[in-house]
Amino acid sequence: MTLQELKKDVFEANLELVRRGLVIYTWGNVSIIDREKGIIVIKPRGIEYDDLCADDMSITDLDGNLVDGTKLLPSVDLDIHIAIYKHFKDVQAIAHTHSTHATAFAQARLDIPCLGTTHADHFYGPIPCTRALTKEETAEDYEKHTGDVIVETFIERKINPMQVFGVNVAGHGPFTWGATSTLAVENSVILEELSRMAILTRQIKSDSMLLEDYALDKHFLRKHGKNSYFYQSK
Amino acid sequence: MTLQELKKDVFEANLELVRRGLVIYTWGNVSIIDREKGIIVIKPRGIEYDDLCADDMSITDLDGNLVDGTKLLPSVDLDIHIAIYKHFKDVQAIAHTHSTHATAFAQARLDIPCLGTTHADHFYGPIPCTRALTKEETAEDYEKHTGDVIVETFIERKINPMQVFGVNVAGHGPFTWGATSTLAVENSVILEELSRMAILTRQIKSDSMLLEDYALDKHFLRKHGKNSYFYQSK
């Protein structure tokens, strides 16, 4: 993709979050990385979606420095995106929202449990909630530490980020990712819907059981595994 | 109906699920059977609704073999549909969704109880939840076994599928049916609304009582019985 195309791609992905009802006002942001060009394209900070155009997207290098020609400061969450890109090498795009039901799980500081096949079709196991940041991590380089705590969660709990395409930051909200901006946004939409279903399920039956492991395997792998038969071709 | 009309009918029924808010992305599918022609028409697998047209619908025989001229593989859920068609002789169309509140009941693995006349107008008793599939049933011929467990539920519990036009598969989600694709879809919409009402009712009063049997009879039969007076004519 050319720089022009990258900007358009990120802009459209940001708008899709609004259209899907996941984002109001300036909340939320999407970025993509071009690992060959060594750049990240991300929504600029603090500007309403109505006032943005594709050309307004911010471009930085992989350390967060503005690339020549960029007029607007990147999202304040840039350093979270950078930490994820640095450690999760197959992630090419990241979406962040404060979508209602997913954020409720972040605020409850609990994993989103896998209660059914809808979940298993898209995330290979529970969607983790990070630990809270410490006072020190919050005071200095807050956004970088937020990214680090996401990475730490996946490493310590031995979760593969290309099988569980998202996370909740404790007390904050969800980040999702994928191989394209379309998939990153789609995973935000699905994570929100799974959160809503999980809340309702537990409301019907407070101790409702987790999906059986063999059903989780079946559903995730028939769609994402190497013997996948969910799509028209592999 | 001609083949062309059958395809258009299935395509429109699939779109109606999206319009009614029951389906996002590639989730859900509708099929119809033409028992004289010996064919099933169903949404193809893994393609976004926006990218589909009526002519893309898949056609198979009653064993699931692709009929000549069909370009796209059928929904991965085809074998579930086939099992239902095979055992429930009056079913002419089937709809499957992951609609939020119905799926929550599937995940809680509980029947949707009949708590009021809205339910009684459309389903003659509780909407059953199947047992979970075993590890063996899941490993091999998963979709066929899912269909079989639906049929088993109706036989073992002596439920008439032309009086209770739907089911929840444990841990998965709802399937509904009817004499036309319009009715199959309508039953999905209504099953979702009944699930939502049941959750709210139990939230107001956790031990709220079931509708009296005589009220269930009255409401179902004034609409569906042989002395029905719900419509303009019989």
Add this chain to the structure above:
Amino acid sequence: MTLQELKKDVFEANLELVRRGLVIYTWGNVSIIDREKGIIVIKPRGIEYDDLCADDMSITDLDGNLVDGTKLLPSVDLDIHIAIYKHFKDVQAIAHTHSTHATAFAQARLDIPCLGTTHADHFYGPIPCTRALTKEETAEDYEKHTGDVIVETFIERKINPMQVFGVNVAGHGPFTWGATSTLAVENSVILEELSRMAILTRQIKSDSMLLEDYALDKHFLRKHGKNSYFYQSK
């Protein structure tokens, strides 16, 4: 109003229920009475809103007999409307829905409690839930008995139907009324919203208190009392 205008008025009121999200498919109905002409105009039974026009509205006399020229049978709920009109002399229009949250209260068979000033602005006290109909009342003249049990509720509990403009029928759903079809429909919309607020309030605090009587008086009477100052003029 001419007959033509009465039909248009009822037709538009029925459509408003759909637009407000209170009604799907053939659910719900609105009627008005012209006490001088001795007629009731009501939605016909069992026909989708999309297939209706103003001229399709049914016209009956006050005993429910079709008036000459009427082609379509009236709503099966006609006898409920007639019972209400017969006993509540100031009611000029009635709306019936199965709106989600109000129906949940009907299914829980509990009054909708007055928990705040939003309620007090529109209903002077709790919105009652009737007793359930007996087996005998259900078997024969079911709809007439449903109307009677509504009237019984207001008489036995000494509720003024022109201060509490609606009721829930146990296990069934809400009926609302007013001096015009616009007000009858508006009261359905508000009853639904009050039900939703009440459920959420009790979810936050299960023993949340009722609004103080003096606040109920203040809010209802500043809008509906003879010293009302809520509108531009009296």
Add this chain to the structure above:
Amino acid sequence: MTLQELKKDVFEANLELVRRGLVIYTWGNVSIIDREKGIIVIKPRGIEYDDLCADDMSITDLDGNLVDGTKLLPSVDLDIHIAIYKHFKDVQAIAHTHSTHATAFAQARLDIPCLGTTHADHFYGPIPCTRALTKEETAEDYEKHTGDVIVETFIERKINPMQVFGVNVAGHGPFTWGATSTLAVENSVILEELSRMAILTRQIKSDSMLLEDYALDKHFLRKHGKNSYFYQSK
């Protein structure tokens, strides 16, 4: 702003409440104050939004007396607005709604707790609920006393109204404010969303913890503090 512009500003802000789904019928109102001109512009009482135009807005002096040329009586809540303007000198606009989830907290008579960073981005601590008005305060000058009890809440609890831009009146509903009508309305939208998230969070985990004070500081101050870095420039 000219008088014409002030009226248009208030009119548009009132419509925005409807568009955002916070207001139905005549519910809700927005006002702005021009402290130099000594006037308040506010929605007139008891008129549907569809029947209003910008020129219909009411104009009063700071004691609530109609200014020459004003044709319509101001909102019955005018005296609440006046009390807030009188004591909170930096407030330039006020919005009042009966939005569903915020009103549920008002009816439960509990503060809206700060459970996450979404809250901390916009309100510097819990959103308080006032005490209930006494019988005497309700009987006479009810609206003025409602305003006074809002002011009392902020003074007694030492809350800065330019850090917590809103309040719930016990048993009634939310008032929000800001330096412009756009911000006052935005704070109503956000308060509603925070209420919804709080209810869901407590539903997932009934004793879910408050956001850490250091995280509250970080999020509020990076956006609103003097070292803010949330926007393109300070």
